[in-house]
Amino acid sequence: MPPCHSQRPAAERGARHVDLDARLTAALTAVVAGARRRALRDGDRQIDTAHLLHTLLESDPEVRAVFDGPQVARLLGYLVQRAIGYGLRWQSSVEDSGALPVLCEPEGWSPTAAIALEAACVRAERGGHPCTRGLDLLATIVTDPESRAVEVLVRAGVDVEALPARIEAAAVAEEYEQEYGRERTAPEGPTVAPGPVRQVRRSIL
Numbered sequence: 001m002p003p004c005h006s007q008r009p010a011a012e013r014g015a016r017h018v019d020l021d022a023r024l025t026a027a028l029t030a031v032v033a034g035a036r037r038r039a040l041r042d043g044d045r046q047i048d049t050a051h052l053l054h055t056l057l058e059s060d061p062e063v064r065a066v067f068d069g070p071q072v073a074r075l076l077g078y079l080v081q082r083a084i085g086y087g088l089r090w091q092s093s094v095e096d097s098g099a100l101p102v103l104c105e106p107e108g109w110s111p112t113a114a115i116a117l118e119a120a121c122v123r124a125e126r127g128g129h130p131c132t133r134g135l136d137l138l139a140t141i142v143t144d145p146e147s148r149a150v151e152v153l154v155r156a157g158v159d160v161e162a163l164p165a166r167i168e169a170a171a172v173a174e175e176y177e178q179e180y181g182r183e184r185t186a187p188e189g190p191t192v193a194p195g196p197v198r199q200v201r202r203s204i205l
Helices: 010-022 026-042 049-059 069-079 086-092 111-126 134-141 148-155 160-185 194-204
Strands: none
Touching (some): 026 134, 049 069, 049 111, 049 134, 069 148, 111 134, 134 160, 148 160
8 A cells, every 4th residue: 555644754654554565465555556557557646446346346346246247348349548538637636525634544545535544444343343344445435415426326327325335245146145154164074984874884784
């Protein structure tokens, strides 16, 4: 993750860097790295929620499962046009919905994206998850009606108000699959030795 505000001591910034990385799943860490690369490639000054949404849709199957197949295609088709179309007007502005800033806003992130990431970590902790998942980040992104991600979702015809329930359903399905998968792959109990079984059969005969 990017370091915190530069006025903090370097050791403290490094400690918070490691701490935040430890709060994300490996998949979400890769999403954040992908969003950073996308922002640099598009010439944007900051990672915003639209960058995060784009990378989540591309790389996280649980996030894609929240949307219908046609919706995913429309969203990706719209997001990919950012660098040559609607996103050009964003390059001269900062994504900031006016919410209270996080205590340690990462450098190179829009205030709205930083708040969404911190809220996703809190959501994961409250849900009893050791690490923050892509679904946690999606859930916090869509709660801000002023975010660029929500603007993209609305333009693509997605019912944003229905998303929280769909995200919860996807999270439950993911947890069930993980639990059920562990049960299916669990080793079977000890089997009865064949010798005594043959002896019992002979005695019966």
